[in-house]
Amino acid sequence: MKVFSGARREAGSRGGEDKVRLVMLGPPGSGKGTQGEKLSDRYKIPLLSSGDILRAAVRAGTEVGKKAEAYLSRGELVPDGVIVDVMTVRLKEADCKNGYILDGFPRTAGQANALGGFLKNNGLKLDAVVNLIVADSELVGRLSARRQCSKCSAVYHLQFRPSAKQGVCDKCGSALYQRDDDKEETIKNRLTLYKKETAPLIDYYKGMLINIEGKGNGSEIFERICSLIERK
Numbered sequence: 001m002k003v004f005s006g007a008r009r010e011a012g013s014r015g016g017e018d019k020v021r022l023v024m025l026g027p028p029g030s031g032k033g034t035q036g037e038k039l040s041d042r043y044k045i046p047l048l049s050s051g052d053i054l055r056a057a058v059r060a061g062t063e064v065g066k067k068a069e070a071y072l073s074r075g076e077l078v079p080d081g082v083i084v085d086v087m088t089v090r091l092k093e094a095d096c097k098n099g100y101i102l103d104g105f106p107r108t109a110g111q112a113n114a115l116g117g118f119l120k121n122n123g124l125k126l127d128a129v130v131n132l133i134v135a136d137s138e139l140v141g142r143l144s145a146r147r148q149c150s151k152c153s154a155v156y157h158l159q160f161r162p163s164a165k166q167g168v169c170d171k172c173g174s175a176l177y178q179r180d181d182d183k184e185e186t187i188k189n190r191l192t193l194y195k196k197e198t199a200p201l202i203d204y205y206k207g208m209l210i211n212i213e214g215k216g217n218g219s220e221i222f223e224r225i226c227s228l229i230e231r232k
């Protein structure tokens, strides 16, 4: 795969050969959003977070938001049909023409098959699937202290990645909030569902998997991910 790091490439100069399509896999709290944000900055491609898209739909009170709201608050997966429609519409938008990073999608075998079908019909393929490995004991602590921007969705942590000014996003100055599903009982439910529905995708994508130990310094994890992507 031809991938150029941000440092070696002018923004917007990506040609037809160096498009990058990545999937971020890993349990809730493993750092898919955190690392996805950094990858998006480096490769100048959008981060498409299915969770952020659904939360925005709930806030806006759209039909999708009304269908998804109860699932999100219980930490359950929204039905495949709903999320597949939402994501395939998003994938056709103009900013996806040079690639993207999928965070939180696909999450079931049905969704992975639907994504595969979409890519095939459009003559495209994934370049790599980044699988972040973090133990359950670490995940609960991460999620219960996570704070997220209400406007741009930037992710913080009260200890590991605090904002410069408490409760205010460094990037856009909007208020930070705690997600409804970041409560201990809901987190447990999300972890159980991850193991049942999403972990089997590790095997599904085994030919293109990049396994990364997701515990430790976030910048070091990021550099490891980039070097493995660029070797692919």
Ligand code: AP5
Pocket (backbone or CB within 6 Å): 026, 027, 028, 029, 030, 031, 032, 033, 034, 035, 050, 051, 052, 054, 071, 072, 073, 075, 076, 077, 078, 079, 083, 103, 104, 105, 106, 107, 111, 142, 143, 145, 146, 147, 155, 156, 157, 158, 160, 161, 181, 190, 214, 215, 216, 217, 218, 221
């Ligand atoms: P979604 O928003 O996708 O949540 P998730 O997959 O549970 O993942 P998270 O966002 O919780 O974690 P993350 O891995 O991105 O970690 P983060 O970088 O934030 O989905 C929410 C809900 O939407 C689902 O439950 C479901 O209802 C619905 N949904 C979404 N997609 C769906 C789909 N495809 N099908 C059906 N339903 C769907 O990091 C977490 C915290 O850890 C942060 O505070 C961060 O600062 C901190 N952190 C990150 N890295 C480190 C590190 N190295 N060391 C210490 N702390 C760290």
